[in-house]
Amino acid sequence: MRSHLRAGIAIHNAGNHHAAHDAWEERWLESDGDDERFLHGLIQFTAAIHHARERNWTGATGLADSASNYLASLSSPYRGVDVTAVRTFLASLRADPERIERAPPLYLTYEGRELTLSELDFDASTIAAVVFAENSDYDETMIERAVGYARTDLDDGRPTSPFVTLVLDFARGENRGIVHQRLAEHTERRRAREHDVDGLFEA
Numbered sequence: 001m002r003s004h005l006r007a008g009i010a011i012h013n014a015g016n017h018h019a020a021h022d023a024w025e026e027r028w029l030e031s032d033g034d035d036e037r038f039l040h041g042l043i044q045f046t047a048a049i050h051h052a053r054e055r056n057w058t059g060a061t062g063l064a065d066s067a068s069n070y071l072a073s074l075s076s077p078y079r080g081v082d083v084t085a086v087r088t089f090l091a092s093l094r095a096d097p098e099r100i101e102r103a104p105p106l107y108l109t110y111e112g113r114e115l116t117l118s119e120l121d122f123d124a125s126t127i128a129a130v131v132f133a134e135n136s137d138y139d140e141t142m143i144e145r146a147v148g149y150a151r152t153d154l155d156d157g158r159p160t161s162p163f164v165t166l167v168l169d170f171a172r173g174e175n176r177g178i179v180h181q182r183l184a185e186h187t188e189r190r191r192a193r194e195h196d197v198d199g200l201f202e203a
Contacts, residue, residue, distance in 0.1 A: 001027050001035070005079060007127035008042070009108045010117045014173065017049045017105070019135040023127050038078055041070035042108075045086055047094060052100040064094040080111040107161065117172045122154070122164070125171035130153055132171065138180050146183045149190055 008023030021043040028039035044067035051059035068090045078081035089106040092099060107114045120128060126147045133143040146163055153161035163186060170179045 001031075001079070003121070003123040004127055006082070006110055006115060006120060007124040007131065008046075009081070009115045010124070010203070011118050011128055011131060012046055013107050013114060014117050016132075016135070017046045017053070019044045019131050022131045022134055034074060037070045038074055038083075041067045041074075041083075041086070042081075043068065045090060048090065049100065049105045052093060052097045052105075057097045060097040060100075061094050064090045064097070068094070076098075077111075082109045082112075086111070120171065122150075122168065125168050126150070128171040129167050132173075132176070138176075139184065142184055143167075143180075145191075146187050149187065161169050163190075184192050 004023050008020045011023055012020035013163045024039050024043055028036065028043060031039060045065045048060050048063035048067055051057075051063060068087055071083055071087055071090075074083050076085075076087075085106060086108070109115070111120075117125075117128060129143055129147060130140065132138065133140040147167055148165035150161060150167045153159075153163055158164075163183070166179055166183045166186065170176055170183060
C-alpha cells in the first residue's frame, strides 16, 4: 500500500484532486477494517475538494461529512498520514464549503512532510505516471508499456535507462507533453527491436 498511498498524496498535493483517488482505489477495494476506512475516507476527502472547486456545495458538504465518518475512529497518524489534520479540514469544509475559494485545500503530509511528485521513489512514480495518463489525453497503453520496460531495465542493472529517466520525468510533470513524445519514440523503437528478434525464430 505504501507506494500507492504516497503516489496519491503527491498527486493530490500537486492539485490533481480528482485524479488522486485513482492511486488509492484498487487498494481500497482490496482492503478491509481500518485500512478500508482510511482509504475510503481519503478518497472522499479528495472528492469533497473536487466538488467544492466545482462549486457543488451540496456534494462537497455531503462528502466532507461522509469522509469524516470514515476517518473518525482512526488513530493519528495512520500509516504516516496526519488524520487529525484531515478531520479538522473536513469539519471546516462541511461548515463553509466556499472556503475553498479563499484558501487552498489541505496539503496531505506523509511522515510529517508535504509530499511532492519530485520526492516519489520509482515504484510510486510509476503509479503516478499511469494515473496521469488515465486522466488525460496521453496514451495510457504506451505509458504502461514504458513502465514495464523501465522495470526490466532496472532489474537488468540499468538505472540510467532512458525509460527509467523519462517515466520519472513524466510522473513529475516536467514538460510532460515533450516527455510523452520521447517515451512514445523510445517505446516504438524497443517494440520494433523485439519484433525483429521474435521474427528470427518464426518458421
